Amino acid sequence: MPNNRDFSYTKGPGKMELMASRPGQTNIEKPTTAVPSSSGSSFPQEYTKQDGILSASLICIISGGTTREKVFLTELINKDTFRNRLDVVFVSSERGQGGLTPNMMLEKYDEIYNEGVLTLGTRKVILEEDDRIYMLTDVDHYEHDLEIIIHNDKGPLPIWIISNPCIEIWIYYCYRNDPYNDLREVLNAIPSQRSSTIKTINGTFNNGGGLDPRKAFEHLDDGIVHSKLNFRVKENGIPELLSTQMHLFAEEVLVRLDNEYRAWQLRKQQRKPR
Secondary structure (H helix, E strand, O other): OOOEEEEOOOOHHHHHEEEEOOOOOOOOOOOOOOOOOOHOOEEEEOOEEEEOOOOOOEEEEEEOOOHHHHHHHHHOOOOOOOOOOOOEEEEOOOOOOOOOOOHHHHHHHHHOOOOOOOEEEOEEEEEOOEEEEEEEOOOHHHHHHHHHHHOOOOOOOEEEEEEEEEOHHHHHHHHHOOOHHHOHHHOOOOOOHHHHEEEEEEEEOOOOOOOOOOOOHHHHHHHHHHHHHHOOOOOOOOOOOEEEEHHHHHHHHHHHHHHHHHHHHHHHHOOOOO
């Protein structure tokens, strides 16, 4: 079923492009509107919006990672669970290509700079005022690059969501909340080994079954609370080790899904064996 905000104009198949109006400056701690009003945009005349159908809001995610982030978001990306209320588009490199560095992510974002249109093959979706563009990235060894990017004064930036050392800290907070005991090996690891160390530790919980990123989406409330309790940010604007800004993204998802998420969450809980 086509998205009800798709343009009636389409083009032939081709490599995925991303095009959107550059948003206003956003604060790294508090997401704000990421796309300006269409009244201030100059869309090509051949593009027309379909009328008469209530639009789902849209979030575009440009991700440095290709696997764990997408698995966590599978209910939003790969299923139609919430499609009538929230359409999420996931953009990253192809699997096996090593993911995107922060600078590569910014290049992707800059491709959406002028037209206010998200183009995915033959599908074109208009970006509206309440849509968002999020940039999900790990710190890993990119801290210097990220510091330069988020303090860039050359123009407005998208909403950066940074996890230190990686997205696994968010998965951890969706299930648990004793990081300085559970993850002390991460604190003692050299920077190049922190991400692999937390992945290994997360895999030891639940009697060796690990913390399942596919089911973590059921635990957004716990993730938000635990993440906020342990959130610290450095003077350079980068979250400290064992901190993540994913609670900001999760809070917006809950606001947009509203009661639909609660009903889905309840159904999931009722199906679990007692």
